[in-house]
Amino acid sequence: MSSPSVAVAKERLKNLLVSDRIRCAPDAVDRLSNDLYYTVSKYMEITPEDFNIEITRTDIHIRYTGEKN
């Protein structure tokens, strides 16, 4: 018996929606994320852990969690 298929469905769907929403190929999402990280890192000290990109139907959010205590 195969493992439950929902996890696969959700993963595929999330990738599809991100590329649909910015109308580009899935690997372009990764390249965009890398470029955005690189650009921000020129002006601010950031680490990948602090840096999060979220793409919605209308916006691209860059979240920087900043200094941690």
Add this chain to the structure above:
Amino acid sequence: MGEVIVITSGKGGVGKTTTTANIGIGLSQMGKKVLVIDTDLGLRNLDVVMGLENRIIYNLVDVIAGNCRLKQALIRDKRFPELCLLPSAQTKDKTSVSPEQMKKLVDELRDEYDYVLLDCPAGIEQGFQNAIAGARRSIVVTTPEVSAIRDADRIIGLLEASGIRNNQLLINRLRVDMVRRGDMMSVDDVTEILAVELLGVIPDDEQVVIATNQGEPVVGDGSQAGAAYERICRRLAGEEIPICDFSRPEGILGRISGFFHRNQGGGL
């Protein structure tokens, strides 16, 4: 001033027409004056689902072309006196109606009804643009499948781009047994991904097929799907009805704990 609601999905075959028919009939049974309009030019279906296919004389294209007066094209449903159908044309020419003409027609009609429901064709072509032209809000129908949810996301984006911001989700054909064993996305999974307000959930129910065979609605027939459509109608009319996501055993506690709050934001 009546509410103008477009029922849309992007993907075909997810239950737009069945939903339009049952919500239209359900609202009319609550005493609301309802007009349902089939905007799928060339593939007329709403009349068949409603069992009114033998009563069509004029259609939407005739009204817009001025071949008849509006009143001559409206079909009154003898079973539901508050309900009218404006059928679509079975012609091939999908460009015979423009979004401007649809908007003008709907604007003229909305004062006379409590609800005008527009059954939208599948796809994102001109038929979609026609259907949404006069609408102020939408019901986006999806099933818990990757392709249907993907198309629903696309449609919500297009609706928002057209200025329609009141978009609510209807999840159709949910199979509780498959959700339980992890082989179908749950209501939570779908609403998390699409991030729009949930209007309701219709369980997969063979009674829908049986009723559609007979040209009868499921609302009022005592079936699970019928009861779910009735709750959606009451919610549309402004009643606070908790959403049953069918993930828990039936009963009052299960229904209350299945209540969903408005899902804010748009993240993945």
